[in-house]
Amino acid sequence: MALQLYNTRARRKEAFDPVDPDCVTMYVCGPTVYNLAHIGNARPVVVFDTLFRLLQTHYDKVVYARNITDIDDKIMRAAQEQGVAIDVIAGEFAQKYREDTAQLNALPPTLEPHATDNIGPMIALTESLIERNHAYAAEGHVLFDVTSMKDYGQLSGRSLDDMLAGARVEVAGYKRHPGDFVLWKPSSADEPGWESPWGRVRPGWHLECSAMIREHLGPTIDIHGGGRDLIFPHHENELAQSCCAFGDEFVRVWMHNAFLDMDGEKMSKSLGNVATIRELLTRYRGEVLRFALLSAHYRSPLNFSEALLEQAEQTLTSFYNTLRSVQGIELDCEVSLEGEGFYAALCDDLNTPLAISELHVLARDINKASGSDKPALKARLLAAGNLLGILQQDPLEWLQGDGASDLQGLDAEAVEALIAERVAAKANRDYARADEIRDELTAGGIILEDSAGGTLWRRINS
């Protein structure tokens, strides 16, 4: 199934055509590690993880790099406030980021380059820019000269004139043009810094990505991803730096995810509605968060709310309920993705909502199927779930495990004992006692399902 991706630069979907089909490259802007990641940060993580999984079905080798920005003024401020070195802050939050994203079933990226490990390549890139008259040093800074690039603004679709018209920020005196951006800024002796041809400096924000992409992935990468807000200035400036320094095509496909709203409002610190992944994980399992994030197309805004999470949890439970019903069934065949609706949906610019609708169809088919059809249907549902990064755990763990409920309810043994007692009561037609036991279990957060094969149970929050 041919893969189509929406390219921000072209503003339309294009057939994906990697430079080297034997080694596909993707770079996604990762976190600046100075605090806990919030749920908005989780969206690109989940979206590009899903793309990573999808790419691996098309190509034998996919190199996925996600950087860690470990030098930045925000990190410096946090370090100063806590009286520690920046690498302490950066190390702590990079680790927490890895833990949080793992909870979202995001696979680790192939590479995780750190800015401070790539100062050499950043200096080399800058020297190339200066040599080619695209950058200049001024008052301890090194700046990119936006007028030196004829088609600066091509990615975001704006011109230098437009930007001047909209300028709302006072322009620093050392800039030749208001749109010039910083490659390096001066660092005093007590600030983190590196010796360079321009004195003691630290890198500006955009430089690391250009340098690390070149260093670790090569001159031209296939996919560069991130949040929509990065289109300008971050990615525009990366593009300018790389093109002007090296002259090669930089990125084949630019991909950007839309933002999350929180209960209909923009998420912002001033509104106090920033939810960290970590906080949400105390109330919902990571798979619920992931499923919620995939329930809308990645280029559409998604309103993040309790109702969304509850529905996500309910939907996953119904899928796991179906999977429990075929738990004992052996998978006896390979799934061919070609021709599968969920696969076609994902190949069409990662249409996850449409793919999810195909999961519902498969689940219904399993629920209706005769025994002989079940193994193949089960295999297809699991394959679909695997591409989306969901439905891979033991159904009983989902339905009955501790994570299924934050009620400090009954343990599994107690539940089983009560169910046994109820079965006996029912056998004696003592329905009063049977219902009494059901009520007791309900109070303990347990839902019973009587079926021909016996009584099944699950925790209420699943």
Add this chain to the structure above:
RNA sequence: GGCUCGGUGGCAGAGUGGUUAUGCAGCGGAUUGCAAAUCCGUCAACGCCGGUUCGAUUCCGACCCGAGCCUCCA
């Protein structure tokens, strides 16, 4: 002000120039000791005004409303 992107049934959310996804909720039914789960059926939508067309929710234009970026930001 400039540049982008949207407005779909009660809610979430796809998609399409004609046969009107999917899920939740609702309603009716099957099943069930009761319930749950499941299955079947069903109600219901394309911001507004024009244009193109045999026919537009889908294409074009205007308008209204909303969002993002232009400043750190997923």
